[in-house]
Amino acid sequence: MPEAMGFFTDTTVCIGCKACEVACKNWNELPSEDGGLRELSGDSYDNTRRLDGIHWRHVRFIEQFHGAYEGRWLMMSDVCKHCVQAPCLEVCPTGAIIRTEFDTVVIQSDVCNGCRDCIAACPFGVIDINHVSGTAQKCTLCYDRLQVGLEPACSKACPTDSIQFGTIAELRARGQKRVEQLKSQGVDAYLYGADPGGPLGGLNSFYLLVDKPGVYGLPESPRLPTRNLKPAGALSAASAAVLGLLALVGLRKQRMDDMAGTTSGGTA
Amino acid sequence: MSDTFFTASPHWTWFIIPYFFIGGLAGGAYFLAALVEWFGRPEDRPVVRTGYSVAFWGAIVSGLLLTLDLGRPLRFWHMLFQSERFPHLMFKSWSPISFGAWAILLFGACAALSMLGARAEEGRSQGALAKALSGGTVLGKLVAGVGGLFGFFVAGYTGVLLAVTNRPIWADSPWLGALFLVSGASTGAALLTLLGPGRGASERSLKWLASFDSRALVFELVILIAFMVSLGSVARVWLSVWGVLLLLGVVGVGILWPLRLHAKPAGAVNAALLVLVGGFLLRAVTILASSGIEFHRVAEGAMR
Numbered sequence: 001m002p003e004a005m006g007f008f009t010d011t012t013v014c015i016g017c018k019a020c021e022v023a024c025k026n027w028n029e030l031p032s033e034d035g036g037l038r039e040l041s042g043d044s045y046d047n048t049r050r051l052d053g054i055h056w057r058h059v060r061f062i063e064q065f066h067g068a069y070e071g072r073w074l075m076m077s078d079v080c081k082h083c084v085q086a087p088c089l090e091v092c093p094t095g096a097i098i099r100t101e102f103d104t105v106v107i108q109s110d111v112c113n114g115c116r117d118c119i120a121a122c123p124f125g126v127i128d129i130n131h132v133s134g135t136a137q138k139c140t141l142c143y144d145r146l147q148v149g150l151e152p153a154c155s156k157a158c159p160t161d162s163i164q165f166g167t168i169a170e171l172r173a174r175g176q177k178r179v180e181q182l183k184s185q186g187v188d189a190y191l192y193g194a195d196p197g198g199p200l201g202g203l204n205s206f207y208l209l210v211d212k213p214g215v216y217g218l219p220e221s222p223r224l225p226t227r228n229l230k231p232a233g234a235l236s237a238a239s240a241a242v243l244g245l246l247a248l249v250g251l252r253k254q255r256m257d258d259m260a261g262t263t264s265g266g267t268a
Numbered sequence: 269m270s271d272t273f274f275t276a277s278p279h280w281t282w283f284i285i286p287y288f289f290i291g292g293l294a295g296g297a298y299f300l301a302a303l304v305e306w307f308g309r310p311e312d313r314p315v316v317r318t319g320y321s322v323a324f325w326g327a328i329v330s331g332l333l334l335t336l337d338l339g340r341p342l343r344f345w346h347m348l349f350q351s352e353r354f355p356h357l358m359f360k361s362w363s364p365i366s367f368g369a370w371a372i373l374l375f376g377a378c379a380a381l382s383m384l385g386a387r388a389e390e391g392r393s394q395g396a397l398a399k400a401l402s403g404g405t406v407l408g409k410l411v412a413g414v415g416g417l418f419g420f421f422v423a424g425y426t427g428v429l430l431a432v433t434n435r436p437i438w439a440d441s442p443w444l445g446a447l448f449l450v451s452g453a454s455t456g457a458a459l460l461t462l463l464g465p466g467r468g469a470s471e472r473s474l475k476w477l478a479s480f481d482s483r484a485l486v487f488e489l490v491i492l493i494a495f496m497v498s499l500g501s502v503a504r505v506w507l508s509v510w511g512v513l514l515l516l517g518v519v520g521v522g523i524l525w526p527l528r529l530h531a532k533p534a535g536a537v538n539a540a541l542l543v544l545v546g547g548f549l550l551r552a553v554t555i556l557a558s559s560g561i562e563f564h565r566v567a568e569g570a571m572r
Contacts, residue, residue, distance in 0.1 A: 050276070087434060093366035094346040095358055113346045114339015116278035117365045120433035125276035134339035219271035225432045226362050228442050232431040236424035236445035239491065243420075243453050246483045247303050250476050255309075 004103035005146065006082055006204030007155060007163055008171035010178055011216070012189065014075040014162040016059055021048060021077075023157035024057040027142065031132050051078060053130030056139040057154050062215060076207065076216050077154070077163055080105065080126045080139035081193060084201030087225050088118035088127060088138075096135075103168070103204055104141040109133050123200075123222035141205075168204055175208055182210075192218060199223065270502050272436040277559045283337035287330050288426045288551040289455070291372070292448055293544075294326020295423030296456025298379060300480070302416025304473075305409055313403055314468040315477065317386035318460055323419060324383040327376035330422075334372070348373065364429035371421045378415025382408070423452025430554070437558040440502040443495035444554065450491055454484040455547035458526075458540035478536040481543065485523050485530075492519065510557035513549060522546010 024030070031054055032038070041047050046061035058078045065071030086105045089097040096111035097118060107118070107127075112135035119127045119136060130137040142152035150156075155165035164171060175191045182189035189210050193203030199222045213220050301319020304312045335344040343351070347369040350356040360366040385401030385408045387393035401408045427448035430438035438444060460469075461477045496503055506514060526542045529535030 052276070091360075091363045091365065091432065093358070093360060093363050093369060094343075095350055096346070111343075111346060111351050112340070113343035115337075115347070115365060116280065116339070117363070117429075117433070119276055120278040120280075120435050120438075123271060123275060123434045125274055128276060129279070129339050136339070214269065214274075217274060219274040221271055223271070223434070225434050225439060228431040228439060229362060229364070229428065231442035232428040232445040235442055236428060236449050239446035239449050239487070240420045240424065242487060243299075243450060243484060244303065246487070247300060247480050248307060250480050250483070251304070251307050253479075254472060254476055 002102055003167040003169070004204060005141065005166065006104070006168050006171060006206070007079065007141070007152075007165055008175045008194075008206060008208070009077055009079075010162050010164070010175075010208045011074060011076040012182065012187070012208060012210060013160045014059065014077055015160055016045065016061055016073070016075040017159060018048075018059050019157040019159060020154035020163055021055070021057045021059055023153040024139070025055075027145070027153035028056060028140075030054045030056065031130075051080075051126050051138070052128035053137040054132075056080070056137070060217060062211075064211075064215075074211060074215065076209075077158070078217070079154070079205055080141070081124055081200075081206075082139075082141055082204035083222075084196065084204065085224060087121040087123060087200070087222075091117045091121045091225055093117060100143055100146075102141065102143070102146050104143065104146075106140045106143050107136055107138060109135045109137065112136050121225045123219050125217075171206070175206065178208055182208075192216075270436060270440055272434055272439050272502070273561060275434045275436070277435070277561070278433075279559065280337070280555060281559065283333045285548075285552050285555055287333035287337070288448065288555070289548045290326050290333070291330040291426060292423040292452030292551075293455040293459055293547065294323045294330060294379070295375065295419035295421070296452035296454070297326070297460055298323035298375070298382075298419035298456075299416045299423070299453065300456055300460060300477075301382075302412040302419070305404075305412040308473075311470045312473045312476075313389065314470070315460055315464050315473040316403070317389065318463050318467045318469065319456075320379060320382040320386045322456070322459055322463065323375070323379035323415070327372060327379050327422075331372055331376060334369075364425050364432050368422070368425045368429060371418055371425060375415060375418035375422045378411055378418055381411045382415055385411070420449060420452075423456075424449030430558075435558050436502060436561050437499065437505055437554065440500070441495050441498040443491060443498055447488070447491045447495050447550070450484055450488045451547050451550050454481055454488055454543055457481040457484060458543035458547075461536055461540040462544075474536065478530055478539070481536075481539070482527060482530040485527050485543070489519070489523050492523075505557055505561065508557065508560070510553045510560070514553045514557075517549040518546050518553065522549060 044061050048055050048058045051058045060076045060078050062074035082104045096108045114134050127136050127138045151165050155163040172194050179189050192209050193206035196202040297319045301316045304316050335341050350358050384398045388398035388402035424445045427444035431444050433439050457477050457480050521542050526539035529539035
């Protein structure tokens with residue numbers, strides 16, 4: 001059994017070249033949008049804007065500027081987090097979403113029927129429909145490449161090693177070392193998603209960040225959607241019981257009225 | 269900011285909104301019909317038969333809408349069977365969309381059997397099974413009992429399905445299942461009020477439906493308030509056109525106005541029409557208010 005594999009993305013060394021986006025599109029033969037006539041954002045060098053069914057990698061450009069000269073760019077190559085407790089896998093009604101031998105999460109396109117429950121369940125907004133296949137799609141962590149001992153296309157193409165691929169244990173150690181290095185230089189860095197005791201049992205694609213998660217478009221505390229199943233089910237069942245009772249009370253009242261009418265009619 | 273704002277919309281829109289409405293209405297109508305089947309009087313039979321018809325056609329339309337909404341409609345059966353190990357069943361008790369697919373199928377089966385019995389009662393079906401299922405028989409009551417429970421399940425699970433996501437509004441409250449279920453019962457009663465007279469429903473049955481609808485509407489209003497309170501800070505999402513529609517369309521037109529009409533002697537028909545409008549709007553605003561929140565736009569706001 002292979003070890004759990006994943007990505008460690010050090011956002012401090014990302015230069016926003018988008019080589020990862022291109023490599024991902026190229027290897028996975030992902031189609032362009034509107035025949036390549038994608039609308040430019042007009043206010044950023046980030047024209048991809050988000051992850052979806054045909055963009056499995058997205059370099060997020062975070063432009064924190066105050067005035068003309070003061071500010072910084074934060075860049076982050078975003079991707080599916082391959083959660084240890086994956087919300088998408090949890091709700092998928094067809095069994096299309098599976099956990100592989102590398103502990104990654106993959107959508108089987110030939111099984112998915114495009115119900116889109118996984119899109120609503122993903123706490124990171126990673127999944128969307130690929131309009132060519134009609135199915136939900138996202139990063140597979142290059143499952144086909146992993147099976148033949150190759151590195152995923154994006155990390156292979158990354159020129160600054162912002163995206164690092166390896167076993168989760170090794171990546172966590174590497175990430176921790178880098179956090180300590182940055183902290184010694186006065187940078188307030190931390191790892192997002194590296195804690196196996198944290199939300200969703202940890203993320204097999206985790207990040208080194210230097211600002212709050214929300215700044216990078218990441219939730220503070222992602223959760224499983226089934227947290228609502230029991231309370232919502234219980235409240236529905238209780239409401240059903242109340243309605244049943246209301247209906248029965250109405251029927252009984254009519255019966256009593258009928259009986260009262262018969263009795264008074266009889267007496268008269 | 270709630271973590272639910274960092275998610276993407278599943279684009280459930282113009283097949284799913286009518287599905288939620290029709291599924292709820294069909295489930296509610298069947299539940300009421302089953303209740304009268306068990307505890308009603310012989311003069312209530314037209315309402316029972318109308319309820320079974322509504323449930324049967326509602327289940328068919330619901331199944332069609334649900335299938336058409338899929339990205340790959342011909343793979344609808346993947347919800348029920350494991351496509352790679354057919355005929356092994358596909359069932360996840362913790363996934364509402366999975367157990368919901370089974371619930372619709374079984375609800376539809378019960379509704380079909382009940383309608384067969386209703387047709388026999390009206391002299392339009394002669395088979396042995398139809399006769400065994402016709403008005404008041406033990407088998408007919410059993411099918412109605414099971415189908416009635418599935419009916420309420422179908423009416424309510426759609427709200428639970430929305431709650432078991434990570435989307436804004438839907439996953440921020442546990443009350444949606446209850447809200448949809450009560451709305452399903454009230455819209456079911458409203459449709460029976462409209463269709464019942466054409467199938468010979470007695471004055472007595474219609475009176476019972478109107479009085480039930482009034483109580484259900486009050487209950488719906490209470491749950492709607494509980495839902496809004498439970499949203500906490502997320503409730504500000506309703507400061508939009510969807511909030512206006514919720515207030516005017518769902519609460520005003522769909523609940524308060526019908527309640528006022530029910531208080532009048534001949535207001536039941538108009539009240540029923542308004543309840544149906546309100547029930548549809550409830551599903552529409554609940555889905556569209558959340559669907560309008562796009563992940564990348566929210567993320568951009570957070571970055572500044």
